[in-house]
Structures are given as structure tokens and as C-alpha cells.
Amino acid sequence: MSLRRFLPDPFICALLATVLLASKLPCRGEAAQVFDGLTDAAIALLFFLHGAKLSRSAALAGLTNWRLHITVLISTFVLFPLMGFLLRPLLSPLVTPGLYVGVLFLCTLPSTVQSSIAFTSIARGNVSAAVCAASASSLIGILVTPLLVGVLLEAHGQGGMSWHAVESIVMQLLVPFVAGQATQRWIGGQVQRHKTLVGLVDRGSILLVVYTAFSAAVLEGLWRSTPLSVLGGLVVVDAVLLALVLLTTRYGSRALGFSREDEITIVFCGSKKSLASGIPMARVLFAAPTLGTIVLPLMMFHQIQLMACAVLARRYARKAETSSGQKSVDIAS
Template sequence: MPVRRLLPDNFTLCLIATVIGASLLPCRGAAADVFEWLTKLAIALLFFLHGAKLSREAVVAGLTNWRLHITVLASTFVLFPLLGMLLKPVLTPLVTPALYVGILFLCTLPSTVQSSIAFTSIARGNVSAAVCSASASSLIGIVVTPLLTGLVLQAHGQGAMSWHSVGEIVLQLFVPFVAGQVAQRWLGGWVQRHRPLVGLVDQGSILLVVYTAFSAAVLQGLWKQLPLSVLGGLLVVNAVLLAAALLVTRYGSRALGFDRKDEITIVFCGSKKSLASGVPMANVLFPAHALGMIVLPLMLFHQMQLMTCAVLARRYAERADKYEVAATVDSATVD
């Protein structure tokens, strides 16, 4: 595995630069209000474009493999929250209470879409099922994530999520998404032809939220509350969660009788958490001064899952090549 494949991508470098920029030049006062409105507009536009891009036909076509989709959704919205809660005695000594809230929020998020599909394709998995599962997870998460977050936080004495927050999610994320679906017949082709634009809005909205979040957190003394030992502990916590999810999805799919291609889809769709959905949702669900601590676990988990899954996808692909060679040799021998 070339070292360059394990290095951060350009977007991760932009995230790092944004955090540094917010640390050195945090926005405040009137500038903070302007950035807050820009962020809301960018997020609404992002979900509108995703609604216009997501093909209903592709989702409907993939619904026949219902056992696989239920398994992926169970991993995303049941396994992860259970891990976050059951591992509390192990995780909380490593991080601060505020970071633990961010970890619980991370556990309730939907799966990624683009990277899940990409890694499934590289690993020679069931790509059509990955498209359906990842898309369904992203859509369902708009409603399920805020409800799960409220339940999980309340169970651990962190305070309940208000219905006002759920309403904000519906207004800022779900309504633009539905509007995009309605406009798909007119805009769908244009959006498909201009995918870089969707990517630009996607990444731009995340960077805006991260900048405003870390600006507010820095003004509240974020880095004084976050020594290197706590950052190291957070990396360990993320590694434990990711390893547990990968092991359960891999061996659980085999125990349930899925074939190799479906196993790959379950592993890559069921073990990821979406930065693109998580950051906008955190912006709605949590107060500005707490956002930095909330999104930090997700930002680190995002890079960790990409690096780990890149290695796994290529190992799956190499194994598939060996199987194909062996099958060819066996066939030639029989002939």
C-alpha cells in the first residue's frame, strides 16, 4: 500500500486549514451573524441539490435485497448507538464529557453515500445494493438521527432533544431535500451533468459550519479545555468504535448467510458515518458554543474511516483477483 494513499485528501487538508483559521481569526459579532446565515443558506442548497440528484428509480430498483438493507440500517442506527452507550465505562475516562456527547452524536448519524459506493466498487461488492442502502440511510437519517440523538442523550443524563430542534431539522434539511426531489424532473439531468457543483456546495457548506463552529468554540476557550492527552484519547475512542463496527458487520454478515459481494456492501455501508450530513445536523441541534467539541469526533472519525476502508477495499479486491484466477485454472483443468 503506497504511503500517499494513507495521506489526507485535499478536503481533509481544507478542514485542517479551516480549523487553524478559526483558531487564529475567529469570527465574532456582526461577522458571526453573517456567517451563520450563509451557513444556513448553503446547507439548504446542499440538501436541495442532493434531492435533485438522488434517483428514485435507482432506490426502488435496489429495494428487492431487503435483508441486506435492513442489516445495514441496523448497523448504522442500532449497533453504533448501542456501542456508544455500552462502551461508556471504557470510553469516558479517555475524553471529556463534552467530547463524549460528540461521540454519542456520531453514533446516531447516517452512513456516507459517495465513499460507501466507491469503496464497495473497488472491493468488487454489490454496487447497486450499496447505492440503495447508502441513499436510504442518508434520507432516513434526516428524521431518525435527531430522534436517536435525543433518546441517547436523555438516557445518559445529557438532557433531552427538544421537538423544536427536530422541527428545525425538518425545515432546514428535509424540506429542501423534498423540494429537490419534486424539481428532479426538470433539474435532475442538469445536476447530474454538473456533479462538481454539487461537490463544491457539499464541501463549502461543511467548511462554513466548521469555521463558525470552531470560531465560537475558540472564543469559549476550546484549546484550553482540550490538551493533547485528550486528543489522543479521542483517537483511541474512534479507533475502538470503527474496529468494533467493522468486525461486527464482517462476521455478522457471514453468520447471516450473505455472499461475499453482499458482505462487502454491508461492511462498507454499515461501518461509516457521514460528515456531510453530520455537520449540518449538529449546526441545527446544538448551541454554537458547543459545536466545536461536538463535530471534532466526527471530523477525526471521517479521516480514520477513509484511511482504514481504503486498505480494506484493496485487500478485498486482491482476494477477488485470486479467486478469479483460481476459478479460471479450475475451469481449464476440467476442460
Template sequence: MRRFLPDGFTLSLVLTVLLASLLPCRGAVANVFEIATDLAIALLFFLHGAKLPREAVLAGMKNWRLHATVLASTFVLFPVLGLVLRPVLAPLVTPDLYLGILFLCTLPSTVQSSIAFTSIARGNVPAAVVAASASSLLGIFISPLLVGLLIAGTGHGGMSWHSVGAIVVQLFIPFAAGQIAQHWIGGWVRAHARLLSFVDRGSILLVVYTAFSAAVLQGLWHRLPPPVLGGLVVANVVLLALALLATRYGSRALGFSREDEITIVFCGSKKSLAAGVPIAKVLFAGHPLGMIVLPIMLFHQIQLMVCAVLARRYASRTS
């Protein structure tokens, strides 16, 4: 039963939401948290840039069909599902939560957990490293563009030049600086993975606390009754199930090996909370951010539980 229990980070997220609900930050304190959050996000993307080895990416580009399939699932299949399923998903949630679902569909794949589950399932780990890393890098550019396209018809506007500039300044420039500094500090960053994990999770918790503090002050829990929360869980389960089925049987139809199929399933069906929360903070500055990030927070835990079971099942069949 341990595989179905939430991990330590998920518990931290729950406690952070609870803290924001009981003690929301406001006024000058909220401004301090905003500044701290911006700095933490910049440091996070700098460290990701310093960690990502260019040599591994170049070496893994040979398996271009696999990488193209993963990117198509991440940045084409998911957005299409979000739009096509609107008549089914939108009635289950509020308009702001459905906007969060569309945002979820635009996000890149995870890195650490995609690689970990591929390894457990005995898939193509080197390809998973490249596919997940490429998805994370390209997501800095593709996700904001997809957000602009998907929300254009929802009454929330589209991409603005201010948003583009904010993405470049807060996300891309720190990442590029990390890539430049990789020659000097890349080995040190990779050897101190705990530091990156601390910054990774700490920045997410900061954004979640400030976002939910503002949402609570705006009456979040009065606008989120239990049936709506249950509808959001159902919507997330439907999206994940369809993505898992599409990547599994799609990879088989395209003639991939079993090892490559495993990589495509775990890299092409997942969404990154680590990338999603910072991008949401930049793109949805004037919107109820708590509602926007709630879908990806729930999707994060659901995908971990489901993929843990699926990885062990794959492993048992190849033993």
C-alpha cells in the same frame, strides 16, 4: 504510502480549524457567517434531493435483507456500542467530546465514499447505491430521534420541538423540494457532480469555521490537551474496528454472498460528515459545537484510511 495521507478535503478541514483558531469570527461577522451557513446547508439538501433517483431506490428495494442489515448496523449497532462502551470511552475524553461520540453513533452512512469503496472492492455496487442513499435519507429523521434518546441521560437534555421544527425547515423541506424538482433538474444536477461536491464541502467548511470560531473564543484549546485528543482518536478507532468486525462476520453468519458482504461492510461501518455537521448545527445550537463535531471530523479521516486499505485487500482476494 499515499493511501495513508489525508485527502484534499481533510487538509481543508485542518486549515479551516487553524484559521478559526487564529482569526475567529465574532460579532456582526459571525452573524453573517451563520446566515451564509444556513443558506448553504439548505442548498446542499436541495441538491441531494434533486440528485437521488427514485427509480434506482425502488429497483434496489428488492434486496431488503441487505438494506435492513446496513440500517441495523448504522442506527442500532453504533448507538448500542456508544452506550455500552461508555465506561471505557468516557474516561478517555471530556464530557462534551463524549457527547460528540454519542452523536457520531447516531449519524447515517456516507454515500459517495461507501459506493466508491464498494466498487473498488468489487462488491454489489447497485445495492450500495440504494443502501447508502436510504441511510442518508432516513438519517434526517432517525438521527435526531436517536440523539434525543442517547443524550437524555447525559445531563444535556433531549429533543425539543424547536429542534424538530428546525430539522424540518432546514433539512427536510429543502430535500423534499429537491425531490419534487428532480423531474426538471435531476439530470442536470447529476451531470454537474462538481457543483454538488462544491456545495457539499463548502457548507461543511462554513459550519466548521463558525463552530470552531465560537469554541476558540470560549477557550477550546485550553480544554483540549493532547492526551484528551489522543483519547478521542483511540475511541474512534475502537468504534470503527468493532463496526467493521461486526459487519464482516455478521454478514457471513447471515449467509450473504461475498459481494453483498462487501457492500454491508462499507455501507454499515461508516458515518457521514456531510450529514453530521449540518444536523449538529441544528440540534446543538446552545452547546459547544466545536467539541460536538470534532469526533466525526476525526472519524471521517480514520474511516477513509482504513477502508482504502480494506477495499484493496478485498479486491486482491477476488482477482
């Protein structure tokens, strides 16, 4: 039973299967153009549904705890990018230059929503604050992530962000999201009631992006330039970044005087990176031949963060149960 927490979830297995399919049967020519069109439509639909699903009342709940939310945003959009950039001399030799661009992209992404809230709940943290913090991170990331990508890539010597990329972000991500928010009043309930269908669109769009991205990358010689030693180095890079952020958010929140419940929220919301937002954003921001290399660090990080946070959440929960039991004994005595 204890081994199950270390097993990849079904969606990770689907991602790996999609990468294998793209490696063996990459789409090319007219088929690639058809898949590109389907992928663009799926991404627009995905962000429309995200906008329709995000309840404004839920996103605004708990905003009075502004110190917590600012701390989460700083961890997500300041601490992570700084670590990725400052650790470049130490970590970049472990991977290829293209993969480290993917690592920098990973550092700019917003937090997850579902898993951040789920782990906060398991660990007995401040769930209402987690809903607000994760939702705000996801919303702000649509605008902030592309800006950070431009800054980091320019500092990395890769050139800034083009006007075409800005236009694509607005048309493919922001406009559908705003349209979803505008219609949330009328269709939000329907979207919430059909979570399975929304989940299929969510996962389906990501799998489409992964298939087209890795198809183009494989045709450009991705696996010839990425030996197993480099993949092992990428695991180390992702694990180091996650460990440093987990430690910083944990002990930093304590130094700032946050309660145990708020500490848990900061740890889980401030250390996550969203696969659901990241892969579609990569599709908009980067050229097709480089996409496979760009999203590979994020795919690995996603699985590592799930395994590490599952263990950490259970440890927090056990400490809460022990503390609760000790208080009961003290009261009884």
C-alpha cells in the same frame, strides 16, 4: 505509492486549515451573525441539491434484497448507537464529557453515499445494492438521527431534544430535501451534469459550518480544555468504534449466510458515518458554543474510516483476483 492511501485527502486538509483559521481568527460580533446567515442558507441549498440529486429509481434499485438493506440499517442506526452508549464507561474517561457527546452524535449519523459505493466497487462487492443501501440510509437519517440524538443525550444525562430543534430540522433540512425531490424530475439531470458545482456547495457549506462552529468554540475556550492527551484519546475512541463495527458487520454477515459480494456491501455501507450530513445536522441540533466539540469526533472518524476502508477494500479486491485466478486454473486443468 503505497503510502498515498494513508495520506489525508484534500478536503481533510481544507477542514484542518479552516479549524486553524477559526483558532487564530475566530469570527465574532456582527461578522458572526453574517456567517451564521450564510451558513443557514448554504445548508438549505445543500439539502435541496441532495434531494434533487438522489434519483428515486437508483434509490429503489435492488430493494428486493431486503435482508441486506435491513442489516445495513440495523448496523447504522442500532449497532453503532448501542456500542457508543454501552462502551461509555470504558471509553469516556479517554476524552472530555463534551467530546463524548460528540461521539454519541457520531454514532447516530447515516452512512456515507459516495465513499461507500466507491469502496464497495473497489472491493468487487454488490454495487447496485450499495447504491440503494447508502441512499436509503442518507434519506432515513434526516428523520432518525435527530430522534436517536434525543434518546442518547437523555440517557447520557444531557437532556432530550427541544421542540425548537425539531422545527429547525424540518425547516432547514427536511423541507429543502423534499423540495429537491419534488423538482428532481425537472432539474435532476442538470444537477447530475454539474457535479463540480454541487461538490463546491457540498464542501463549501461544511467548511462554513466548521468555521463558525470552531470560532464559537475557540471563544469559549475549546483548546484550553482539550489538551493533546485528550485528542489522542479521541483517536483511540474513534478507532475502537470503527474496528468493532467492521468486525461485527464482517463476521455477522457471514453468520447470516450472505454472499461475499453482499458481505462487502454490508461492511462498507454499515460501518461509515457521513461527514457531509453530520456537520450540517450538528449545526441545527446543537448550540453554537458547543459545536466545535461536537463535530471534532466526526472529523477525526471521517479520516480514520477512509484510511481503514481503503486498506480493507484492496484486501477484498486481491482475494477476489486470487479466487478468480484459481477458478481459471481449475477450469483449464
